[in-house]
Amino acid sequence: MPVLHPIKLSLALALGAGLPALMPGQAFAQTWPARPVTVVVPTSAGGANDAMARIIAQGLSARIGQPVIVENKAGANGAIASDFVARAAPDGYTIMFGYIATHGINPALQKLRYDPVADFEPIGMVAASPTVMVANKDVPVKNAREMVDYLKAKPGTYSYATAGNGTAPHIAGELFKLSAGVDVTSVPYKGSAPAVLDTIAGSTQYMFPSLFTAYPQIKGGKLKALGIASDKRSAVLPDVPTLAEQGIANVSMSQWYAMFAPAKTPKAVVARLNAEMNAVLADKGVQKRIEDQGAEVETSTPEQLKTLVQKEVARWKAVVSAARIKAE
Numbered sequence: 001m002p003v004l005h006p007i008k009l010s011l012a013l014a015l016g017a018g019l020p021a022l023m024p025g026q027a028f029a030q031t032w033p034a035r036p037v038t039v040v041v042p043t044s045a046g047g048a049n050d051a052m053a054r055i056i057a058q059g060l061s062a063r064i065g066q067p068v069i070v071e072n073k074a075g076a077n078g079a080i081a082s083d084f085v086a087r088a089a090p091d092g093y094t095i096m097f098g099y100i101a102t103h104g105i106n107p108a109l110q111k112l113r114y115d116p117v118a119d120f121e122p123i124g125m126v127a128a129s130p131t132v133m134v135a136n137k138d139v140p141v142k143n144a145r146e147m148v149d150y151l152k153a154k155p156g157t158y159s160y161a162t163a164g165n166g167t168a169p170h171i172a173g174e175l176f177k178l179s180a181g182v183d184v185t186s187v188p189y190k191g192s193a194p195a196v197l198d199t200i201a202g203s204t205q206y207m208f209p210s211l212f213t214a215y216p217q218i219k220g221g222k223l224k225a226l227g228i229a230s231d232k233r234s235a236v237l238p239d240v241p242t243l244a245e246q247g248i249a250n251v252s253m254s255q256w257y258a259m260f261a262p263a264k265t266p267k268a269v270v271a272r273l274n275a276e277m278n279a280v281l282a283d284k285g286v287q288k289r290i291e292d293q294g295a296e297v298e299t300s301t302p303e304q305l306k307t308l309v310q311k312e313v314a315r316w317k318a319v320v321s322a323a324r325i326k327a328e
Helices: 006-016 024-031 048-064 076-086 101-109 144-153 168-180 192-201 211-219 267-282 284-291 302-323
Strands: 037-041 068-072 094-099 120-136 159-162 185-188 223-229 254-262
Touching: 037 048, 037 076, 048 068, 048 094, 048 120, 048 211, 048 254, 048 267, 048 284, 076 094, 076 101, 076 254, 094 101, 094 120, 101 168, 101 254, 101 302, 120 144, 120 168, 120 192, 120 211, 120 267, 120 302, 144 223, 159 168, 159 192, 168 185, 168 302, 192 211, 192 223, 211 223, 254 267, 254 302, 267 284, 267 302
Parallel strands: 037 068, 037 094, 159 185
Antiparallel strands: 094 254, 120 223, 120 254
16 A cells, blocks of 8 residues: 655645645645735826825725825836736735836837736726826916917927927827927937926926826816816816817727736736726725816736737737837
């Protein structure tokens, strides 16, 4: 008769006694989280991503009983943070607040060290916010159509701010230039926050931030909204027409935000994160905090988010190629 190794013998006895055997991922999920969780934000502090990540982190911390720390790793249009998280231990303790750039636009613009699909486990959607064309309050225009005329009156004179070359505000701005036929200069900044501040100061005349980023400044009268760069008007600014309504076609960009974990993170941990995050987003107070900033809460399953990322990567490769947009 063969002699069983003591560990195998213990397992055999446990199974024989009718006790369930847990898979490694399931066993790990039962003890997760045993220490603080870090949410890596791929942009600088003060922007839309950072603000929303902190809202989610606060809610998650209360639900999982561990601190949830927000860590900003800006640079390379989010590629630095994405690569960091892709290479992190797949244990549920390092997750990422990704968005349209990191998991949609970047593959069309850069040679990446990470794969937005293969190197991540999608956790779930957080929110979406349309891009809005805003202008310095002293620019003498009331809408995007008047802005086109204003820019054409002095070609090569004016400029618009971006959150960096190859970012969503940059791509929206270049699509606007193509559609409207205007001659303006793009001025890249290290993130949306400084770009917005310089547009308020008048160093640049206009820009295309997410409504989440711009809404507080619009509400406060520091910037004026000229048009919504989306297929439909925003419920937050219902009186502001879309660019298409103003005769400026093919400038549509909704910025989405979502959570990701490194590839091979146990499915049970991903499922727990998804459930806890969706519970946070179901809270009316959290929804109001996000909606007050100009975004709309959107939740999803991990599978639905994976499908979105695959579609976005294909879409932006086509757009960037057609518009001849470069990150450099």
